[in-house]
Amino acid sequence: MTVIHPLDQETALSLLKEGVWAGASTKAYGNMVGTFGGVVAATLLNAVVSDERRMGEPVSLTVNFCASVVVGDLTVQTKLQRAGKYTQHWSLELTQNDQICATASVVTGTRGDVFAMQSAGAPDVPKFEDCTPIPEYPVKWMGRYDMRFVEGQPEFASKQHDPLGSPYAAVWLRDNPDRTLDAVALASLADCFFPRLLHIRGTVVPFATVSMTTHFLATPEDLAEQADRPVLGVVDGDRFQGNFHNQRMQLWSESGKMLAVGTQVVWYKH
């Protein structure tokens, strides 16, 4: 009997016809309301990764979260907007009961052995094994990740922190159970950071990510070397204003390679 990893189960899609896929959202990655945005992003990316028309590897993914994905059937529609010699551009829609829940765009690209350099360096942090797993939180998707904060573990409080906390955090992240790293897993890991607003205020107000962009920078060799080892997530936010704030993140391999980088904008109620 083959055991299917929860991430693969949750992002699984059946081809109905070219560019139309059927999937289903379960409780496995449930969030406070609806399904964790990370697996929604991963499901959308999976529709392109699984497409026989695809050329090259994922380069960029933007997901716009329009409404909660809820437990039940979903449809992903993909449109190959334009294909060139080096890149393909895809537009996607995820619907439930004919209502748009998310839109996305994906760029795939042919990657060659050309000039390469990494100018950024990972922060110097304690090893995954030397860090403490977070306590159990009452949202299901968090149980699907082994999270170990190096810095900036959130402290929730009944009244707002004074002084305000820092939006910076560094945290080890690993699929639970372990899973070999690929672009689909990275797409979900990219959303594993709490809204920076919670870190600085300590209190929880209604919030939702409205748009998230991830750029994929890992080589096949990086992914092979990484295998099922944890990735280091580094996240920060810059400005919180008028019901929206930005946050930007990096995912690093254990050996210090930048695997993905991204940004998101988060709505908050008050």
Place this chain on the structure above:
Amino acid sequence: MTVIHPLDQETALSLLKEGVWAGASTKAYGNMVGTFGGVVAATLLNAVVSDERRMGEPVSLTVNFCASVVVGDLTVQTKLQRAGKYTQHWSLELTQNDQICATASVVTGTRGDVFAMQSAGAPDVPKFEDCTPIPEYPVKWMGRYDMRFVEGQPEFASKQHDPLGSPYAAVWLRDNPDRTLDAVALASLADCFFPRLLHIRGTVVPFATVSMTTHFLATPEDLAEQADRPVLGVVDGDRFQGNFHNQRMQLWSESGKMLAVGTQVVWYKH
């Protein structure tokens, strides 16, 4: 006689019917090949900003550059994918001769007077008036901006820098002629940075931005205070690998407010 600013001229759209707009690309913002991506992004955003269905202000813009926009007529089609109490989600396509040149997504949002803080700070730099404008470059769009480098002005060379240069740069940017700042202008300013690859290598290889995301963080008060003054652009890149590299940017007001933040992924040939 009213003089129309080149940016307003270049991004002007006529409503053909709901969600369908006619525009035209000229030589005013010409790039090495086709039209400068910044004004393509600004034109797309303008289709949402000009729509009578729009609620709220631009929060996020992602543009995927599929093919060059060339001198001539263009069509922008917008689809209001979903509208909630706080946000609207839009999908866009820009075509020329029925061929997709760019796709985009826009989130607009209602912004209120809620919790606000800016955790990031602008770098301490010399004033715009104390910096030297760049020499004239042989691409038309650069003449539409007064660019004054604080740090990281590119040095082009016939062979690759050894050691490689830094991808970091800080540069004052101002529409030329001056123009009052708004989201449409910010959308174009967000693309005014050269590919980081040119900065680190010094040599020019074929390149193209494939996807660009901008989050808008400015308050109406910031924009009013800023008026037609220059913005400070800060840009950096992290990893250059397999024909693609990321770069991330911030646009700051003269008084140190973060007006916009963004990321892009750039294709390079070798």
